[in-house]
Amino acid sequence: MAKPQAEMLKSPAPQEARAKASVAPQVEVAPEQLVYANVLLYGSWLGIALLLLTNIIYLTGLVKPYIEPAMLPQYWGMKASEFVRVANMPTGWGWFKMLGYSDFLNFIGMALLAALTIIGYLILLPAYLSKKDVPYTFIVLAEVVVLVLAASGVLAVGGH
């Protein structure tokens, strides 16, 4: 019979409850989960800081852009495929060769944010392997394949 999960609350004695409320939660967290959390913590803030810095460089004109910001209104109404074609923009990892232009510098922070999950999964993989947790080893490996495939840029879409 269905039972509410509230019934599964483990109620400590009143004194114990007061003590628990004032100290750190007594919940076991796997070490790899903590490492993953720290990768996200430092990586996400580094990514956001890089985004801010490179955007300031772009908007202030400290480094020459590929497309001047003032020209952007001519492009931002276009469909992405049309924009790529008309402005001769790189696709896939082509932006990496264009890092000399300030607009492409912004992609460093974005790529870092989008890469964090892949790094996190690579941290989880040895943990599940050592636990001989076959289903989760497979799930983690499959996810890495999916994310690397998405990141590789080998898959393309036909422009409409």
Add this chain to the structure above:
Amino acid sequence: MLDWLAAFTGGGLAAKATAAVTTTGAAVSTAAGTPGIPWWVWPLLLFVTTFALGIVAVLGGVGGGVLFVPIVGSFFPFNLDFVRGAGLLVALAGALAAGPGLLKLNLANLRLALPVALIASTFSMVGAFIGLALPNDVVQTALGITIVLIAFLFVVSKNTEFPQVGGSDKLARFLKIGGTYYERSSGKTVDWSVWRTPQGFLLFIAIGIMAGMFGLGAGWANVPVLNLLMGAPLKVAVGTSKFLLSITDTSAAWVYLNQGAVLPVIAVPSIVGIMLGSFVGVRLLATAKPKAVKYLVIVLLLAAGLRSLLKGLGIWN
């Protein structure tokens, strides 16, 4: 001053690229949708708008992406491709920033999140390709319908703090999905498990496609499925959903990045605006009236959804 950069990129490539932009400049000038308005007005307006959206999103208990895409896509001159690309990065940055706290408190549960994330992220990649391949009016119309339906979902959906679970199913037992978290309000630890796992996993196929296709993030769909259908406690459902977005949106975000559908001038002010707004929203949370904010979110979604629908159908451009 920046010779190393020129050397890095190669002079030939740089000259070729600059020439390409100059020669096509005249050809694209007709595409300018907002003549007479200085370019910087739009990123500035975008920053102000996303700052406000960040506040409303926190107070309304919704993700920023679900408000960002329909509102910016309907009322700004940017193509929906770039708005969706920015929307995914907005949702991704928010999920990544929230992830560490959720993981450390065990409110984002890896045993629940990882299988669901594999399904959702695979199909969000598929959704991203579908969205980029379809004509704008089709995506805009479908987005409008989806947003109006989400608004109704917010009206009728009543999540349960501790749902009824009739015992774990075979798949949940095989994957050992379940866990424990500390409930600060009661000072107790809560053991939980899930059921109806196959049905839940199937729904995440649709959720993934919609997340990638519309760039919405998908917390609005994740939470009801994890909580109401699969029976995860509300806090675990919300925490796992937020963490899940960091994986689901990653695969779709890469597709948009690789296809040239991310413009930094749109994405960066949006990410910064929403994040700053979220910080202010958290501070206002103690004094806000949740019901009033929920109605505001519903009205905003309805307005943006209808505008998107009418724009997609060519009735109100």
